[in-house]
Amino acid sequence: MSARRARLGVLVSGGGSNLQALLDAAGQADYPAEVACVLSNVPTAFALERARKAGVRAEVVDHKGFGSKVDFEAAVLGVLADAGVEWVCLAGFMRLVSADFLKRFPGHVLNIHPSLLPAFPGLHAQRQALERGVKVAGCTVHYVDAGTDTGPIIAQAAVPVLPDDDEASLSARILAEEHRLYPLAVRLAVTGAVTLDGARTKVAARVTGDAGALRSPGAPK
Ligand code: GRF
Numbered sequence: 001m002s003a004r005r006a007r008l009g010v011l012v013s014g015g016g017s018n019l020q021a022l023l024d025a026a027g028q029a030d031y032p033a034e035v036a037c038v039l040s041n042v043p044t045a046f047a048l049e050r051a052r053k054a055g056v057r058a059e060v061v062d063h064k065g066f067g068s069k070v071d072f073e074a075a076v077l078g079v080l081a082d083a084g085v086e087w088v089c090l091a092g093f094m095r096l097v098s099a100d101f102l103k104r105f106p107g108h109v110l111n112i113h114p115s116l117l118p119a120f121p122g123l124h125a126q127r128q129a130l131e132r133g134v135k136v137a138g139c140t141v142h143y144v145d146a147g148t149d150t151g152p153i154i155a156q157a158a159v160p161v162l163p164d165d166d167e168a169s170l171s172a173r174i175l176a177e178e179h180r181l182y183p184l185a186v187r188l189a190v191t192g193a194v195t196l197d198g199a200r201t202k203v204a205a206r207v208t209g210d211a212g213a214l215r216s217p218g219a220p221k
Contacts, residue, residue: 006190007036009085011076011093016047017175018091018112018182023054025183033190037083039076041095057083063095073101087190090144091182099146107196109144110189112182114174116140116156121149126171129161137161137170139178141185143196152201154194155185 008026010019019038025031038051039059051058059079066072072095080088090097090111102109115125117140120132129137138158145151157177161170188194193204 003032005031006033007084007086008033008089008186008190009037009039009080009083009087010035010047010051010089010091012038012040012045012047012091013042013094014045014047014092016045016050016091018178019047020050021179021183022089022091022186023050023056025186027054031183031187033087033186036085037079039079041072041093047092069098070100073098077101077104087186089182089186096148097144102144102146107143110141110154110186111144111149111151112139112141112178112185113149114139114171114178115149116158117142117149117153124167126174127167130165130167130170135161137174139174139181141181143189143201152196152199154189154201155181157181 008022010022012019023035026034035051035054035056037057037059038047039061040048041061041063043060043062048058048060061072061075061079063072066075086108088105088109090109097109113121113125115121115129116136116138119134120128126137136158138156140156141154142149143151143154157180159173159177188203194201195204
């Protein structure tokens with residue numbers, strides 16, 4: 001009998017290429033998580049098509065239809081509970097989740113952000129990186145806390161910033177790493193290989209292969 005898989009709820013607002021990376025990973029028999037539900041606050045999000053194509057429950061909860069954030073989140077939480085979701089993955093979800101929402105999934109909400117946090121939180125991270133003139137950019141998967149992109153870091157991947165880069169070319173280079181990093185970080189979190197340790201995370205000593213993948217290429221073995 002195959003091992004029980006963690007049930008993910010993926011929250012999206014747009015194209016859903018990170019959702020696709022999670023769907024593809026979950027398509028592998030040995031991946032420790034499955035996508036139980038995809039929820040978008042934007043009715044036209046292409047991510048919903050990706051979910052349907054993968055045979056995954058796709059739901060719209062349009063924030064515009066609610067008078068308050070509390071009511072909107074209550075509807076989102078209702079869908080997640082109904083789908084038996086255990087872990088929430090934010091994947092281009094353009095709404096901030098509240099502290100009350102986080103209390104419903106303590107230590108079980110993850111986000112991917114297109115910068116090497118704590119640099120460049122918030123919107124247009126790639127543009128911020130170009131404007132600041134950094135030579136290395138990247139992406140971060142982190143636990144979500146009440147701040148904006150401030151939660152404990154699970155994994156990061158770096159890419160070079162090239163002299164001719166514009167926002168589109170840098171974003172594309174970072175996005176390719178996001179697609180590798182998010183499934184890896186979810187695997188680490190749902191298997192308990194990474195755990196919360198105050199404002200930081202701890203990688204279990206038994207993790208060897210995955211931890212190797214988290215190391216920079218030039219780092220000592
Ligand atoms: C990604 O760059 C992600 O890091 C950010 O929003 C973008 C979503 O892209 N939070 P996609 O919808 O997954 O293609």
